[in-house]
Amino acid sequence: MNLEFISSWNFIRLSGFLAYFLLTISLAAGLAGRMAGLQKKKPLMMTLHQTSGWAGFLTIIFHIILLWKDEYVPYTLLELLAPFSAQNAPILSAFGTISFYLFLITIAASDFFMRTLGHKLWKTLHFLVIPAWALMVLHGLLIGTDSTQPWAAFLYGGGVILLFTLLALRYAETKLQPAAKSSS
Template sequence: MAEYLNTWTFIRSSGFVAYFLLTLSLSFGLCSTLSSFKKNKALLQNLHQTSGWYGLLTIIFHMGLLWQDQYVPYRFQELFIPFTAKNEPLDSGLGTLSFYLFLLVIGSSDFLIKKLGIKRWKKLHLAVLPAWLLIVFHGLAIGTDSREPWALMIYACGSLLIIILSGIRYLDANRIHRQNERKTVYK
C-alpha cells in the first residue's frame, strides 16, 4: 500500500482527475446550451462552473507536485514558461498552454465577464476547446500510463463524449436558427 502513496502516483492521479473534471465541465457547459435542457440550465451552469474550478485547482495541485518531485523535478519557471522544461519540453509545454487557456476562460467567466461584455466573453470562452484538446494531447504524450488500455479508454470515452455533445450542440443551434428565420419570413 505504501508504494502507491508517493509523489509520482499523486502526479499521475491528479492529471487524470483534472482531465475528468475539465471534461465534465465542458460537457455540462455544452448541455446547458441545448434547448432540450432549458429547464435545467441553472443546475448545469452551476455544475459547469464548479467542475471547471475544481479542474483548474487540480491542475495547480498537479503542477505543485511536479515542482516537488524528486525523480523528474521541474523548476518553477519550467512549469510556467511553455516549452522550457528539460523533461519533454513540447509535451510539457502543451500542458502549460492548456493551463493558461483554462485559467483565462474560467477566470474571465467569474471575474471579467461584465468588463468584457457578453459578446467578447463568448468569443473568449471558446478558448476552452483548444485548452481541452491541449490537455488531451499533453496527457497522451507525456503520461506514463497513457498507453495502458484503461487510460486509453478514459481518453477515448471523454473525447467521444465531447465530440457527440459538440455535434448535438451544433445541430441544435442550426435548428433554432432555421426556426427563427422562418418566424422572421412569416411576419
C-alpha cells in the first residue's frame, strides 16, 4: 500500500487550502446573509458563516502546528507567531501571521466580546476580516507551492471573484436602500 500522500508537507498544503476554502465560505455567507433578497435564509447564512469561520480558524491553527513540527522547512514558534521573523520568505510568511491575528481579533470580538464592545466597535473590528482574508490569499498565492497549478488558480480565482461580486452587490444594495426608503 502506497502511503506517500500521507506526509506533513501534504497536510500543510491541504490545511492551507482548506482554511482558505472555509474562510471564503464564511465571508460569502456573512455577506449574503445581509442581502435583502436572502433575508428568509438569514438564519442558515449566519449558521454557515459562524460554523465555517470557526472551522477555518481552527484549520489555520492546525496549519501553524504542522509548520512548527515540519522538519523539511522548519519554523520556530517565534517565526510563526512574530510577523517578519521567519527565515523562509519573511514577508510572505508575515502575510499569513498577520492574517491569523486579524482573524483571531474578528472571532474574539464576535463570539466573546460583542456585547462588551458595543455594536459600532464590534462592526469596525468585524471588518478586519476583509484584510485578513486578502492577506491569506496573498500568503497562499505567493508562498504556496501549488499556486501555479490550474486547480489552485481556479480555487483562488473563484473565491476572489465570488467575494468581490458579493462585496459589490452588498455595496450597491446599501447605496440603493436609502434612496428606496426616501422615495416611499
